[in-house]
Amino acid sequence: MTKAEFSELNSMAIKDYLIAHPDKFEIFIYYIGKITNLLINLLNLDLIIFTGKFKEIADYMWPLLYKQINSNKLSYIANACEFKSSNLGATSPAIGVAICAYYDKINEDVNWNF
Numbered sequence: 001m002t003k004a005e006f007s008e009l010n011s012m013a014i015k016d017y018l019i020a021h022p023d024k025f026e027i028f029i030y031y032i033g034k035i036t037n038l039l040i041n042l043l044n045l046d047l048i049i050f051t052g053k054f055k056e057i058a059d060y061m062w063p064l065l066y067k068q069i070n071s072n073k074l075s076y077i078a079n080a081c082e083f084k085s086s087n088l089g090a091t092s093p094a095i096g097v098a099i100c101a102y103y104d105k106i107n108e109d110v111n112w113n114f
Contacts, residue, residue, distance in 0.1 A: 047084065
């Protein structure tokens with residue numbers, strides 16, 4: 001499948017394609033894991049929310065993603081990063097920014113329990 005064809009798929013079609021092709025699913029998770037691990041190591045994140053087109057496949061990728069993250073994790077990172085999938089679809093990044101901006105303005109901690 002080409003990049004253009006893949007970009008046309010919706011969340012459910014991506015899930016179906018990756019489940020039907022386990023070898024491609026492993027490669028997909030390898031690269032997502034490398035990028036995610038880099039973000040965790042650079043920014044010391046404690047939460048990453050997967051949204052949009054990754055929403056449907058997220059629950060299937062956690063075991064492989066955690067395995068990939070743990071293989072290259074920096075030992076001195078203070079936060080244990082948690083992964084969640086959003087049920088808000090494409091609107092979740094905007095909602096997250098709004099929540100952070102609101103709580104930064106009134107100086108309260110954000111509680112990310114869903």
